Amino acid sequence: MSIEDLYDDAARERIVAEPPKRVDAPVRLAFERDRARVVHAAASRRLAAKTQVVGPQTDDFVRNRLTHSLEVAQVARDLARALGTHPDLTETAALAHDMGHPPFGHNGERVLAELSAECGGFEGNAQTLRLLTRLESKTFDADGRSVGLNLTRATLDACTKYPWSRDAATGPHGVHADGTPRVVVKFGVYDDDRPVFDWLRSGVEGRRRCLEAQVMDLADDVAYSVHDVEDGIVAGRLDLTRLDRDALWETVRSWYLPGLDDDALDAALADLRSVASWPEAPYDGSRRSLAAIKNLTSDLIGRFCGSVQEATLAASDGASPVRHRADLVVPSRTEAEIGVLKGIAAHYVMQADDRVSLMQRQRELVSELVEGMWVRGVDALDPVFVDDWQHADDDAARRRVVIDQVASLTDASAIARHHSLVE
Structure with a gap:
């Protein structure tokens, strides 16, 4: 078949x-x-x-x-x-x-x-x-x-x-x-x-997700846990050879793994460090250093997906692995390792002071953009949203049109639109 x-x-x-x-x-x-x-x-x-x-x-x-x-x-x-x-x-x-x-x-x-x-x-x-x-x-x-x-x-x-x-x-x-x-x-x-x-x-x-959605969700977790760390390293924001364990575990627990104690998190980090390509020297921008990071990302993705594949197939009862006939199995140890990687990116990149300040301004910009479009109404909308506004039955429906319009914008076009409407 x-x-x-x-x-x-x-x-x-x-x-x-x-x-x-x-x-x-x-x-x-x-x-x-x-x-x-x-x-x-x-x-x-x-x-x-x-x-x-x-x-x-x-x-x-x-x-x-x-x-x-x-x-x-x-x-x-x-x-x-x-x-x-x-x-x-x-x-x-x-x-x-x-x-x-x-x-x-x-x-x-x-x-x-x-x-x-x-x-x-x-x-x-x-x-x-x-x-x-x-x-x-x-x-x-x-x-x-x-x-x-x-x-x-x-x-x-x-x-x-x-x-x-x-x-x-x-x-x-x-x-x-x-x-x-x-x-x-x-x-x-x-x-x-x-x-x-x-x-x-x-x-x-009920709320059961199909198997394909579960695979998509895991792939998202795997990709951004690994690649956000890679981006942080190349941007000079973090060094895997120098991690502040106590502060890091606080971030990991508050963001991703509230139920894990220090011993469990230490074990997960030790497992990650056991990967042969885990760096022993800081990233220096050289071609060899960049290749080392690429090998690490490849090894980590293979490690996580291989673990899930093995656990899922082992738990299979012979049902066809499609839609709502099967479920993905993510071992707790793999979940902890992924959570630790996500926590590293969160602690050293997402919580950096310069980024936090920028995020505050971004929120102000989006808020002002929504209210500016709401006041201007149809004149502020792209043509594809004008018909939605004109057929809206009430203010709630028109508000949704404005939200749809703002959500469609890119970072750059949001800034440009804000400049034209507000400033």
Whole structure:
């Protein structure tokens, strides 16, 4: 049985049925078509100018949201193939996973969540679903409503990292990079997008994520735990040969692993240091030093994915490794190692004084931009959002249009738009 045979007609169904392509066109399967649509989406291109950890204009080596998404996609595809789930489907979910991020990343997300509290809130993953099923322009239904990229049910389900609404979300925990408590709850659908969410989750009960979404989520964790550390090293912000253990563990626990004591964290760091390519000398900018970091990132990704692959296959009961028939198994030891790496980046890069100051100004800019557009109304909107504003039934719906507009901006275009509207 081929991998395609494991996915039934319901998994390949689209919101709007599409006729077969003309006979002289290249033959592409349903999930291959979905992948192409995400690759060519305008929201994907904008990721190239959106913050990952260090801003896109800071250095030509560090990652932006697009390069991060490409790396997540590679990790997800390789792990999916090893597990026997669909590589194209899983890769598409990885390519799309950050499409909903606003300018300035989680920092911008925080502001938009506060300013949209009365119209349904804001969350990057819920915004991704909105983009894929409404805001991106490709297909319209019989009533003239946009259905976005018209992706298959299985692909949309794989893109749903948090399959629940804001009302069903648990409270936020941990702190932001400036030490203030997190305020954004994690959820995957706004109330006015609930019909398409219910359609894509047809036949699924509860909050269980499909296997492909679980692989995408792990690939995201693996990629940014490793690559954010790499970016921090090259930017001169951290040195893996000189770590302040006590301060580091405080950050790791407050951000990622609140239940682990010093002994468990010491053990995780010792395991990481046992990797043969872990550096013994500080990074010096040479080609050999850069190659050493690349070897480390490769070894760590292989270590984490290999551990998960082994544990997942060992726990398999013979069920097909697709959609809701199987679950990913992440060993606690691997989870701790990933958490320690994320904590290193958080402590030495995200909490740096210069970055905290910059983040404060970014939040002020996004807030002023939203309020400026709200006051100006339709005159401040891009043409693609004008129709949404004109068809909005009330202030809450119009507020959502402004939020959609601001969320679509890149870091640079947000600054430029702010200058034209506010200054």
